Every structure is written in C-alpha cells, then in structure tokens.
Amino acid sequence: MNPIETMAALLAPDDSGWCGDVRRLASPNCDARPQGMEIDLLVIHNISLPPGQFGGDEIAALFTNSLDHAAHPYFEGLRGLRVSAHFLIRRDGATLQFVPAGMRAWHAGLSRFGERERCNDFSIGIELEGTDEETFTAVQYARLAALTEALARRYPLRHVAGHQHIAPERKTDPGPYFDWPAYQAACRQLPAAAALQFPTAV
Template identity: 50%
Template sequence: MQCHDGWLDGARRVPSPNVNERPEREVSAVVVHSISLPPGQFGGEHIEELFTNRLDPEAHPYFASIAGLKVSAHLLIRRDGECVQFAPFEARAWHAGRSSWFDGHCLRRELNDFSIGIELEGDEMSPYRDAQYRALARVLHALFDAYPEITPQRLTSHARIAPLRKTDPGPSFDWAYLRRCLQHR
C-alpha cells in the first residue's frame, strides 16, 4: 500500500464534503476511532451516508439524533479489511472534535488540524477482526512512509484525546496486537 497525492492506493474513494484545509500543512499523528451504525450493527452503507451527509433520519430511530452531524474521517476500515477513504490525508477531516493531547513534547489542541482520523467499523465491546488489524498496519506503514513525522509513538485514540466525551475504540481494541502487526511489512 502507498499514498499518492494524499490518497491511499487500493482504498475505495467516497469523497466527503465535511473537510477543509488544514491551517498548516503539518500531518503528524493518527487518531484511531470506532463506529457502527446503527450502534452495535455492522455492514451496510450507513457510515458512508453519515460521512457524506446522506443519512436518512427515518431509516432507524437512532439516526434522528445524528442525521444533522457534519463529520468525516480520512479512512474507514470495514470488518473485512476493506479501506474506504473519505478525504485526502492533506485535508482536515472532521473526526476529533474538541480535543487535546500531550504528544511527549507539548500539549496540542484541535487534533483535526494535524492528525489523520481512521475509523474502524466496530464498537467498544465486540472484538475487532484480524483483517482490520492487518489492514490498519498496512495503512500505517504507508502513512509512516508518506508522512515522516507520523511514527508508532504518534498513534492515539479518540478516548485519549477527548476522555470526557469519547471512549473509542474501547477496551476491545488490542493495541499490543496492533504493535505486533506493525513489526511485519
């Protein structure tokens, strides 16, 4: 896998309108998220519909509460490992919201400004699939190659950058297994 002009080779492109320019060209961190729509259900087009402002609020009772959200991520990794890209990595996707993170040197705020958001199709209670970990490792290697400031130490979670608001990807995400996957190219 490689990145070309901010797009990941092999990823299916579904452009989101919920992006804008980064205030600076810096791309130096990755935030791992999880999402399932409706909550706890996998498959279908609802995530793509949410990120492209096409979610039908009548399709499920939960959707009425989120249908007006303007959100996106750079990439979604489905349960089978398929990668769907919504925004070029150089653009600011709207995935982190109000956020802050101590990156080892200083406290950084507004992670959308400098991070790449990767959503895993899943929830915080169900185990993620091996295909997702392997796909995430391949994506991360491509990002390490394309953006030298992104390193394994600059991976974080939505829970770590917005701990009072978010808990994803949750306790079912195996960070140790991801690190082992990253050791293999």
C-alpha cells in the first residue's frame, strides 16, 4: 500500500458520511439530496478569505455563518451568503469537513454537468485553500488524491470536474495553476480513483 492509499484508509467515511482524520465543523448550509440520487461527481474548487490570504479561520466562519463582516471590507459583499462545501484542504494539508458526504452541500450554485443541472444534487465539493493566481502545495495534491480515493471507495463516483467546468460563465476555479495532470496521475495509481473520468481538456 502506497502512502496515499494509507492516507485514504484513514479518511474513510463512516455510515453517516463523516470522514476520519478530518476536523469536523458542521455547517447549517446543507440539506437532503433528492431521494435515490447517486453521488457520481466530484467538484474541485479554490477559496481564500480575504482573497489571496491563507491560514485564517475566515473560510470556516463563512461556511458556518459566523463570519465577522466588519473584519475586512471584502466581507461586506458576503453578508447574507449561505454556502458550504463538504471539505476544505488547507495549504498544509489539514482537512476540514463541513457537511456529511451523503448530504447536499451548497457549493456549486447554478451549474450543469453534461445534460444535468443542479450539480449540488449529485456531487461532492472539495475546496482547496488557494487562488487562481498561484500554485497549490504538494501536500494538498496528496491529500486531495487520498480523499478522492476514500470517497470513490464509498460512493459511486464516476467523474471529476472543476467549478470552472460546471459553471463556466460564472467561475474560474480551481484555475490555471491547478495541476490536473498531476492530480489525475496520482489517482491513476489508486484502486478506486483510477476509474474516474477527468475533464477532457486534461
């Protein structure tokens, strides 16, 4: 078993959809998926708050509706926003989970994958702490591949896409500095994630 497989085993979701080896911060910004809906899409995002700054608690505060909007001018534009993702992978690889994987997180917004709209219904959203203007860290890619493997073992995932692929008129993340070939190559070395389909431009 390679190191990423070992990491994936530690991240394995339990019956309620919470993963191991993560920090749990439950978000109220979630609800039930449509009855019988298969979870077959993984969506990769990036986020930083304030933009371009890393390491603070503001992302978690946003996803748990506890952001201090007076703390930074940018935050005024986020007032009233109710969003979440299932996971956040920090720059140092630390992973937070906000929504059980079986529940619907509010991460994709107005979106389409193939002929299907409302990607929140059938997807799991993973945020990487970062921006469109700089590279992500090696440990983030390792953690992302391990989390992808852990989720693919538990759920019928078939596809991976960026937010930019499912909402191209609105979103650009994870952006031009996200190394899709490296991520795909790492997944190809793993038992469950190897079967996933990646964006055709990769």
